[in-house]
Amino acid sequence: MSSPSVALLRGINVGGNNPVGMADLGDCFREAGYRDARTFSASGNVLFTADRARGPELEEALARMLEARFGIPILVVVRSRDEFAATIAAAPLDIGSASLRSEVFFLKHPLTAEAAFAELPELREGIDSIAPGPGALYFSRLAAQATKTRITRLMSMPLFQQMTVRSWRTSTRLLELLNAG
Structure with missing residues (x-):
């Protein structure tokens, strides 16, 4: 198939x-x-x-x-295509807004969003936001305060070696390309 x-x-x-x-x-x-x-x-x-x-x-x-x-x-x-579409559709409503820098952290099998979410380091409240989704974590930070993010703590963890990151813009463009065939 x-x-x-x-x-x-x-x-x-x-x-x-x-x-x-x-x-x-x-x-x-x-x-x-x-x-x-x-x-x-x-x-x-x-x-x-x-x-x-x-x-x-x-x-x-x-x-x-x-x-x-x-x-x-x-x-x-x-x-x-269907898995990718489900990941994009489940994203938080504000991801990709002009006031945020947003990425999707795609997780390699067998890592689950729930397991990865449970191991996350403390992020900076009011600047960073992260949410689990199907096979991914959605991460955003306030663009105006992006230098104050604590996401680098996740990037230094062994867990991060089982992820690959794409910007929200790249992720939505990939879905468009998948849908176009």
């Missing part, structure tokens, strides 16, 4: 580390038999159609494929 999906790769092309060309990344997926493979943004977003495994099995197969091709371990989080 075919399923339009998006692979969210963690830690490539960030601060000059783990450089991966988007054309080469798209080729890697196509050569492995994934249909309709195309990339969006240099941060490691690959839209594709999978005819095979899903969920954790697909994530692990893609991680092995990418490490073999690029020589670096890359955490892969995959969401089908």
Whole structure:
């Protein structure tokens, strides 16, 4: 059964580390038999159609494929179009507003939003807000006071190694691309 999906790769092309060309990344997926493979943004977003495994099995197969091709371990989080749409639909109403800087922290299986939420460090009240959702955490901070955020505490925790972050704008654009086919 075919399923339009998006692979969210963690830690490539960030601060000059783990450089991966988007054309080469798209080729890697196509050569492995994934249909309709195309990339969006240099941060490691690959839209594709999978005819095979899903969920954790697909994530692990893609991680092995990418490490073999690029020589670096890359955490892969995959969401089908329906899973991605459910994550976007469940977001807090104010996420993405002009007064906030908002991101979606996509969680790698088997990490759940409830388990991740339970381990969160104390954030700065009145500046930071975080909410659990399907396979994700939604994080926002007041744009005017973004330098006072405490989200860096989460980013220093081992738990963070099982997440990949996308801006709200990138996340909604990915959904548009998934819906366009």
